[in-house]
Amino acid sequence: MTAAAAKPVVRSTAHSIVEATPRARTVAGGLVILYAVITILPLLWIVATAFKSQSDAIAYPPKVLFQPTLEGYVNLFTVRTRQTPDFIAKLPPPQTWYDRLVRQRDMVIAGPSKVVPRFVNSLIIGFGSTFLAVFLGTLAAYAFSRFRIPLADDLLFFILSTRMMPPVAVAIPIYLMYRELNLTDTRLGMILLYTAVNVSLAVWLLKGFIDEIPREYEEAALVDGYTRLQALRKVVLPQAVTGIAATAIFCLIFSWNEYAFAVLLTSGEAQTMPPFIPFIIGEGGQDWPAVAAATTLFVVPIVLFTVVLRKHLLRGITFGAVRK
Amino acid sequence: MIPRVSEPAKSRAAWRVRGLSDRTIAWLFIAPTITLLLAINIFPLVWMIRLSFTNLNLSMSYLPLRFVGLDNFIDILTDEEVWIRLQTTAQFVICSVALQVVIGFGLALLINRQFRGHSFWTTIILLPMMLSPAVVGNFWTLLLQPQIGPFNSLISLFTGVPPSSFSMTGQVALAPWTIVLVDTWMWAPYVMLICLAGLRSIPDYIYEAAEVDRASPWRQFWSITLPMAVPFLMLAVLFRAIENFKMFDMVNLLTSGGPGSTTELVSITLKRAAFEKWRTGYSSALAIILFVTVFGAANIYVKALNKVKQR
Amino acid sequence: MSDSAAAKAGLSRWFRRGPWENGAMILIGGGIFMLVQPWSIDLYSYSFITILVGTIGFMIVSHFPE
Numbered sequence: 001m002t003a004a005a006a007k008p009v010v011r012s013t014a015h016s017i018v019e020a021t022p023r024a025r026t027v028a029g030g031l032v033i034l035y036a037v038i039t040i041l042p043l044l045w046i047v048a049t050a051f052k053s054q055s056d057a058i059a060y061p062p063k064v065l066f067q068p069t070l071e072g073y074v075n076l077f078t079v080r081t082r083q084t085p086d087f088i089a090k091l092p093p094p095q096t097w098y099d100r101l102v103r104q105r106d107m108v109i110a111g112p113s114k115v116v117p118r119f120v121n122s123l124i125i126g127f128g129s130t131f132l133a134v135f136l137g138t139l140a141a142y143a144f145s146r147f148r149i150p151l152a153d154d155l156l157f158f159i160l161s162t163r164m165m166p167p168v169a170v171a172i173p174i175y176l177m178y179r180e181l182n183l184t185d186t187r188l189g190m191i192l193l194y195t196a197v198n199v200s201l202a203v204w205l206l207k208g209f210i211d212e213i214p215r216e217y218e219e220a221a222l223v224d225g226y227t228r229l230q231a232l233r234k235v236v237l238p239q240a241v242t243g244i245a246a247t248a249i250f251c252l253i254f255s256w257n258e259y260a261f262a263v264l265l266t267s268g269e270a271q272t273m274p275p276f277i278p279f280i281i282g283e284g285g286q287d288w289p290a291v292a293a294a295t296t297l298f299v300v301p302i303v304l305f306t307v308v309l310r311k312h313l314l315r316g317i318t319f320g321a322v323r324k
Numbered sequence: 325m326i327p328r329v330s331e332p333a334k335s336r337a338a339w340r341v342r343g344l345s346d347r348t349i350a351w352l353f354i355a356p357t358i359t360l361l362l363a364i365n366i367f368p369l370v371w372m373i374r375l376s377f378t379n380l381n382l383s384m385s386y387l388p389l390r391f392v393g394l395d396n397f398i399d400i401l402t403d404e405e406v407w408i409r410l411q412t413t414a415q416f417v418i419c420s421v422a423l424q425v426v427i428g429f430g431l432a433l434l435i436n437r438q439f440r441g442h443s444f445w446t447t448i449i450l451l452p453m454m455l456s457p458a459v460v461g462n463f464w465t466l467l468l469q470p471q472i473g474p475f476n477s478l479i480s481l482f483t484g485v486p487p488s489s490f491s492m493t494g495q496v497a498l499a500p501w502t503i504v505l506v507d508t509w510m511w512a513p514y515v516m517l518i519c520l521a522g523l524r525s526i527p528d529y530i531y532e533a534a535e536v537d538r539a540s541p542w543r544q545f546w547s548i549t550l551p552m553a554v555p556f557l558m559l560a561v562l563f564r565a566i567e568n569f570k571m572f573d574m575v576n577l578l579t580s581g582g583p584g585s586t587t588e589l590v591s592i593t594l595k596r597a598a599f600e601k602w603r604t605g606y607s608s609a610l611a612i613i614l615f616v617t618v619f620g621a622a623n624i625y626v627k628a629l630n631k632v633k634q635r
Numbered sequence: 636m637s638d639s640a641a642a643k644a645g646l647s648r649w650f651r652r653g654p655w656e657n658g659a660m661i662l663i664g665g666g667i668f669m670l671v672q673p674w675s676i677d678l679y680s681y682s683f684i685t686i687l688v689g690t691i692g693f694m695i696v697s698h699f700p701e
Contacts, residue, residue, distance in 0.1 A: 032449070
């Protein structure tokens with residue numbers, strides 16, 4: 001009771017950074033919200049552009065209010081050919097809503113576009129490399145965390161330094177090597193490359209997470225007659241599950257977003273979304289509604305992941321050094 | 325329940341029977357990672373070092389492969405063109421990192437006041453840094469189009485300059501600032517997040533002591549907040565500097581080095597030498613110069629990392 | 636104190652990590668500055684060797700005792 005009565009008094013005298021006054025808080029909040037709104041506007045503009053018609057997307061001055069349409073998404077997923085109105089009039093009536101939408105523009109759908117295979121590539125390469133990197137990373141991180149390894153610091157630095165290298169510089173010898181091994185423009189090649197880049201992050205992050213699990217649990221299990229491997233599987237892994245999940249999401253985001261290796265080492269078969277999106281071409285230049293639609297679909301998972309990762313973001317961007 | 329093994333003599337033997345020794349496990353666990361990195365990183369690197377002493381040109385592979393010693397390195401290190409690209413890169417690094425520190429640290433100070441809903445707005449602010457730099461570079465070209473893009477119209481709304489009278493990506497005077505702007509939009513949240521951790525690591529009692537001494541908030545900022553946040557700030561600055569030094573994806577799509585070569589960062593030069601002119605020997609040498617530079621900086625970064633870890 | 640002990644103390648004082656590491660870091664930083672500064676092409680020409688020496692030096696001296 002007395003403590004509750006005393007608290008407001010303390011707060012009213014405080015004018016330092018520890019306890020901001022209500023007015024300072026409001027001002028701070030206002031400025032942050034202003035920045036957040038400005039920072040999110042470009043993204044909102046792209047999401048909006050995805051729902052514009054071709055002419056609205058390239059209107060001058062730019063249109064804030066417009067009639068929403070799904071044309072951008074239809075164009076993204078299809079290849080269309082332009083036809084004369086006479087030809088279209090002779091066709092049987094459109095079967096689906098997207099057929100109708102396309103015919104309004106004097107075009108007919110000629111087939112699916114390449115976006116689905118590219119999206120599938122992104123998924124396969126992303127999940128494949130993430131799985132491998134997290135698997136290898138967990139083993140190595142456990143070893144670094146629990147055993148005395150000669151030159152451990154040097155090995156850890158070596159592992160991290162491979163991630164910091166300029167991708168274009170790395171791509172030169174990889175290109176030559178993959179050419180010899182017939183791995184150029186293959187999913188396997190990209191999975192191996194992304195695994196190598198991701199494994200360094202995985203080792204560093206997971207070492208941090210495993211360091212935090214008290215050794216006593218495992219030691220108790222060892223005394224109870226578990227082998228090391230059993231102790232790892234039944235005691236450590238269940239405790240590290242959140243850390244492993246967070247690490248996996250970081251690896252997935254990296255593979256999902258990566259551009260330099262993808263553009264230099266793939267051209268078709270194994271091409272992922274980032275090098276593909278800028279080359280979604282319509283009649284005369286980039287088909288902006290379709291590009292925006294692709295960008296939106298590409299970015300939505302990242303936004304969801306960011307929300308999920310919120311608590312572990314700091315760890316992820318500092319290789320596990322800053323833990324909050 | 326598995327019976328406890330208590331006698332020391334028995335336990336050693338039991339270890340062998342029960343499974344592999346710790347030493348073996350340690351190496352078994354680390355070996356796959358190291359092998360992968362040796363195969364994908366170190367072996368190609370060694371190969372590249374060898375190539376950097378040759379005249380290999382993939383577009384003229386009929387030429388006999390000749391060992392040219394240090395010629396490639398001497399070529400690069402006396403070439404004014406490459407020197408200017410490195411200066412452009414440095415200007416980009418300095419401007420963008422400085423801007424990101426100012427905005428990021430400022431935002432961190434504001435968010436640290438814990439106003440209502442700060443968690444939600446922080447997440448919004450963090451979004452840009454999670455996106456693909458290539459996709460960001462690509463969609464900013466739309467936003468910055470002189471006529472159809474909203475950016476110029478917005479500027480003209482505030483200043484009255486006609487929107488089609490300037491081009492952020494097409495003008496020599498503006499293009500360098502454009503890549504700084506987009507990079508800052510993307511990465512200021514990164515600096516903010518790390519600074520926020522720095523601010524939260526300062527224990528309250530220090531401020532309370534300062535309060536007792538009647539130090540002004542201004543004084544508290546300069547003598548407590550800033551010095552205590554410096555290790556974190558260093559971490560952010562070093563990492564952003566390294567990342568921007570090797571920047572390729574975002575700028576390649578936003579301006580692809582143009583107009584002319586005003587925004588041609590050294591990574592773009594390297595890509596052109598290696599994958600357009602196919603001068604593999606020469607570009608290997610340039611790649612090694614960049615490697616060693618980044619590797620040296622990475623040493624300093626890891627030192628900063630360990631310093632923060634000890635806190 | 637015996638002579639050999641004094642010599643040992645002297646040696647270990649010489650091979651302490653801190654100052655050497657700082658020296659190597661200055662060499663790396665200076666080399667990077669030389670690489671990107673816009674004033675002298677001679678400095679630019681010798682930048683790479685400076686960074687290389689600094690980096691290799693750093694890797695060696697970081698194994699000295701504290």
